[in-house]
Amino acid sequence: MKLKIAVLAGDGIGPEITQQSIKVLKAIADRFDHEFEFEDAIVGAAAIDLLDNPLPEATLDLCKKSNAVLFGAIGHPKYDNNPDAKVRPEQGLLKLRKELGLFANIRPVTTYAKLIDQSPLRPERIQGADLTIFRELTGGIYFGEKSTSEDGQSATDICTYSVEEIERMAHLAFKAAQQRRKKLTLVDKANVLETSRLWRKTVKKIAEDYQDVALDFLFVDNAAMQMILNPKQFDVILTENMFGDIISDEASVIGGSIGLLASASVGGDNAMFEPIHGSYPQATGKGIANPVASILSAAMLLDHFGLVEEGDVIRKAVATSIKLNVCTEDINKDNPYSTEKVGDFLEGLISESENNINDENLNFGQMTII
Numbered sequence: 499m500k501l502k503i504a505v506l507a508g509d510g511i512g513p514e515i516t517q518q519s520i521k522v523l524k525a526i527a528d529r530f531d532h533e534f535e536f537e538d539a540i541v542g543a544a545a546i547d548l549l550d551n552p553l554p555e556a557t558l559d560l561c562k563k564s565n566a567v568l569f570g571a572i573g574h575p576k577y578d579n580n581p582d583a584k585v586r587p588e589q590g591l592l593k594l595r596k597e598l599g600l601f602a603n604i605r606p607v608t609t610y611a612k613l614i615d616q617s618p619l620r621p622e623r624i625q626g627a628d629l630t631i632f633r634e635l636t637g638g639i640y641f642g643e644k645s646t647s648e649d650g651q652s653a654t655d656i657c658t659y660s661v662e663e664i665e666r667m668a669h670l671a672f673k674a675a676q677q678r679r680k681k682l683t684l685v686d687k688a689n690v691l692e693t694s695r696l697w698r699k700t701v702k703k704i705a706e707d708y709q710d711v712a713l714d715f716l717f718v719d720n721a722a723m724q725m726i727l728n729p730k731q732f733d734v735i736l737t738e739n740m741f742g743d744i745i746s747d748e749a750s751v752i753g754g755s756i757g758l759l760a761s762a763s764v765g766g767d768n769a770m771f772e773p774i775h776g777s778y779p780q781a782t783g784k785g786i787a788n789p790v791a792s793i794l795s796a797a798m799l800l801d802h803f804g805l806v807e808e809g810d811v812i813r814k815a816v817a818t819s820i821k822l823n824v825c826t827e828d829i830n831k832d833n834p835y836s837t838e839k840v841g842d843f844l845e846g847l848i849s850e851s852e853n854n855i856n857d858e859n860l861n862f863g864q865m866t867i868i
C-alpha cells in the first residue's frame with residue numbers, strides 16, 4: 499500500500515519519540531512491501547517561534563493532502579506559565595483537529611503482565627483491564643465562545659453540543675462496543691449540565707439501534723473514582739471532550755505509564771495518530787521519554803488503513819520489549835534503555851523476516867479497528 503504521512507513532530511519530546519515511530523513504520527514498509535512517504539511540517543511552539551503561527555497554512559495544507567498525520571506533541575513552559583499569551587501552541591493542535599474534522603479520539607488502555615506490579619494500583623484490581631475511551635474531540639467547552647471581561651475580573655468558556663455531534667460519536671462508540679465486550683458506559687455530568695442531559699437523551703435513543711450492547715451511565719466524578727477502584731468494569735467509555743481528556747490521563751495509571759497510551763483521531767477524510775501525553779518538557783533531549791505511545795499510535799494508523807496484521811506486528815514487538823524489559827525509565831527504573839535504543843530494538847524485532855516474536859501470554863487487549 500502507498501501512504502503519504504505528514505509528520506508533525508512538534509515540541510519538547512515530540513521529535514525524539516516520533517523519530518522512533520518513523521523507524522518502526524519504515525521497518526514495516528520494508529517487511530510488507532509497502533510504500534510510506536513521510537513529509538515533515540512545523541506545528542506548536544516551534545511554529546510560533548518561526549512564523550508566529552502555531553498551525554501555519556503550509557502545515558495544514560500538507561495534512562489535508564496526506565493520507566494520515568503522525569503527530570508528536572506540542573507545548574512549551576514559556577506559554578504554560580504565561581496566561582496572558584494570546585498565541586499558544588495548543589491552538590495549533592485544536593485548529594488542526596477542527597480543520598481536519600477529527601471529531602472522535604480513540605484511546606485504548608490495556609495492561610501488560612510485566613508491568614502489573616509497577617502500577618500504584620493493586621495487581622488484582624488491574625490485571626486484565628482492557629478498555630477504550632471514545633472522547634469527542636471537536637466540540638464542547640474547548641471550542642465554545644471564550645471571553646474575558648474588560649476589567650479582567652471575570653472570564654467565560656461556553657460548552658455547546660448539538661444532537662448531530664453526539665450522534666456521530668455515539669454510533670462509532672456503539673460499533674466499537676459490538677466488536678468488543680458489548681458494553682458501553684456514557685460518562686457525563688447529567689445531574690448538573692444541560693449539555694450532559696442532551697448527551698444522555700441522545701445516546702439512549704441511539705442505543706435502540708444497538709440492542710446487543712449494554713448501555714450504562716456514570717457521572718464523571720464517580721467515573722474518575724471507578725477508574726482506579728475497578729477499571730475491569732469498563733469496556734467502551736463514551737464521553738465529551740474535556741471529561742475524556744481528564745479520565746484518559748487518569749486511566750494511564752492502570753497500564754503503568756502515560757508513555758504507553760496511544761490514540762487515533764478520526765472522523766473526516768483525514769486521520770491523525772498521536773500519543774495522549776504532552777511534550778514532557780523536562781525530558782526534552784535527555785533520551786528518557788518513552789516512545790511506545792507514539793509507536794502504538796503508528797500501529798493504530800496501520801489498523802486504520804486495514805493493515806491490521808502489520809499493526810499486530812508492532813503491538814507484538816512492543817509486548818516483547820516490555821516482557822524483556824527493554825524499556826525507558828518510566829517503566830524500567832533499574833536498567834533503563836534510552837528512547838532511541840527502545841526504537842532500535844523494536845525496529846530490529848520487526849525487521850526480522852522470520853519474526854520469532856513469541857506471543858504466548860501476551861495481552862494487547864481487544865483492539866478496536868477503526
Ligand SMILES: NC(=O)c1ccc[n+]([C@@H]2O[C@H](COP(=O)([O-])OP(=O)(O)OC[C@H]3O[C@@H](n4cnc5c(N)ncnc54)[C@H](O)[C@@H]3O)[C@@H](O)[C@H]2O)c1
Pocket residue numbers: 511515570571572573574575578588591755756757772773774775776777778779786787788789791828
Ligand atoms: N497532545 C499534545 O500535544 C499534548 C497533550 C498534553 C499536554 N500537552 C502540553 O504538553 C506540555 C506539558 O504538559 P504536562 O506536563 O501537563 O503533560 P505531559 O503529558 O507532557 O507530562 C506529564 C507527565 O507525564 C509523564 N510523561 C509524559 N510523556 C511521557 C513519555 N513519553 N514517557 C514517559 N513519561 C511521560 C511525565 O512524568 C510527565 O511529567 C504543556 O504545554 C501541555 O499543554 C500537549
Ligand SMILES: CC(C)[C@H](C(=O)O)[C@@H](O)C(=O)O
Pocket residue numbers: 573588591592743774775776
Ligand atoms: C494539549 C491539549 C490541547 C490536548 C487536549 O486537551 O486535547 C491534550 O491534553 C491531549 O490530551 O491531547
Ligand SMILES: [Mg+2]
Pocket residue numbers: 743744747774
Ligand atoms: Mg490531555
